[in-house]
Amino acid sequence: MEFLKTCILRRHACTAVCFWRSQVVQKSSARKISTTSSRSTVMPAWVIDKYGNNEVLRFTQNMMIPIIHYPNEVIIKVHAASVNPIDVNMRSGYGATALNMKRDPLHIRTKGEEFPLTLGRDVSGVVMECGLDVRYFKPGDEVWAAVPPWKQGTLSEFVVVSGNEVSHKPRSLTHTQAASLPYVALTAWSAINKVGGLNDENCTGKRVLILGASGGVGTFAIQIMKAWDAHVTAVCSRDASELVRKLGADDVLDYKSGNMEEQLKSLKPFDFILDNVGGSTETWALNCLKKWSGATYVTLVTPFLLNMDRLGIADGMLQTGVTVGSKTLKHFWQGVHYRWAFFMASGPYLDDIAQLVDAGKIQPVIEKTFPFSKVPEAFLKVERGHARGKTVITVV
Template sequence: MAALRRVMDSRWLFHRGISRTSASRFFKTSSSCRTVMPAWVIDKYGGNDVLRFTKDARFPIINYPNEVIVKVCAAGLNPIDVSMRGGYGAATMSMKRDPLNLNQTENEFPLILGRDVSGVIMECGLDVKYFRERDEVWAAIPPWKRGSLAEFVVLSANEVSLKPKSLSHADAAAIPYVANTTWSALVNTGGLTKDNCAKKRVLILGGSGGVGTFAIQMLKAWGAHVTVTCSQNAERFVRGLGADHVVDYTAGPVEVPLAALDKFDLVLDNVGGSTERWALNLLKPWSGAKYVTLVTPFLQNTDTMGIADGMLKTAVIVASKALKHLAKGVHYRWGFFAPSGLALDEIREMVDAGQIHAVVEETFTFAQVPQAFAKVEKGHARGKTVVQIDKLDT
């Protein structure tokens, strides 16, 4: 743990090119003397034009003894940030922000987006034992919390993990959200672990996106055989991450070449749409094989039908599909993002062991947040889009 306390050590500061005076100013900022901070916010849902920079965003405070305040060094953007900017999930997120009042909207805006964060702990709640001030950490921020496109963010200590030593903050910010999403889908829902994954056959539908590229690396580190679908232009990219077999979805109906392959133990679907009609036929029947999709109608249902009716419809849909496919000998499951510092602890070890690498396509400055959103909105990325917030990271 001594190495983790080196932030104020003169040799460490020298090698980082940071003066002791600058470091002192960096860490002396506290909630007792700050009430506002710089941030990018939205005051209504819409396109890129709703993004607004302000120096007067409300400074986060610790409300619960298990929380920490993190000074943001870098933030990663995800497709969900673009969707949330347009209002996706608004009904459910408002409920999570104020579960006692389903009609509460006053805390909805101004809304700070950004699901990935890498930074430095500035302040700890009274019950936080595992972390200390100046620890370098990373985390995936739940969509119902204020995001990382700000100078500071408050998180539960259970959502936070020590940052991999081998990564800069900019690279570290590319991993947590897709890592927690992938871990939830493959481990919590799919039942895969590093101890049972060897020789398992896994198909990733949509292998060149954020979740797909992370899943390839994690599964290969655990010894699985990985097949992915992607465009021909991305084939070299995903093979470089470890994919064993690649099927080009631009060459024709992708289900045809996939049906000619050996059956799979698990299918991870990042595409959705019509894939459910044929993807479950690619699984080994009566073997415990699972189809896990990350493309679900849950938030869309609650947005359009309200919380109660939307959740009821969602429950009926997933139950009917699960029973239908169970009769055919395969398991149908929905995967969801789940924040977990413990999962990030495991992933940190894999990163520092060289088994998982950050895949960053482009880095923007804090002043270029609208451009970063425009980049994510275009789609077809070959890695993550990252925003550099604080210049301490060099």
């Protein structure tokens, strides 16, 4: 009882900042403090109860509203979300072995306890609840975020995220526009800036090649590289060429118009390559880099999660380490850097991206918008591929 009284007193002290009325709920574990709205305990959401094809997507109005378990968390009322290729892959079970390990680091979860699972990584919405340690946000703030794949997703009325994953939404964007950017922006930012080492101070005049330039990551990558004054060559299909030129690409190549390797060899070598395609591409793409000049190839298509799904955690991590190590060493002796990159959730990075958006240097590229009732149709569209920007879901 003394612990419960302390929690109530602390919560009352926070009401000067958090005007959304909440109740303190004691869970079975004394470390968990919930601050859910007293209005309701359930919400609408799209979930899956098993992995499979699009038929496993299920709409429910009885998903439990998320609660704040840790003092650095916030609850966001979702105004818009989006569907990324990773959502389609996760629906089918991609990465389940590694993601479940992250969800349950003590390995006490039994098989299937990740369900019902809500997909969706992007969110733009309004803060409804603040944990006791949250200092940079308050209820009513318009925010955006990208939720890591091991957490419950954003195709729901509310979502709970860590405060360090959240950023104030760009003022110049609507919620629908803002929801198209976080996941792809942070993925590209990780590849270009954190792994590739490029930024606004060292990118001027760099020759950059973007493979798979018309999708969500590609369209953002073109814009960020142009904002940093790089020379960008974009590879896409002919029907996307007008789009990527409008985004700033200096040269555009149609990958269907002949031998891509020969087309690229006829151009000057590149300082940086971002590969969103994978497959056999890296067998020849690295030959297009400048040798012995610090040139870097970064791929976002890696076997990391697939290895663990196929081989288990231990053997999968071992195989992954051997693969990336051998490739890195091989290409190092050939005079180029070979790197893998992954999505990184980060509110501070989104702060930087929001400044570029509000400065007019980054614009959202939305191919189609679906209402919340049409989430399965949105998944089918993304699953068909050949994206020309993002697929967005309006929730509110």
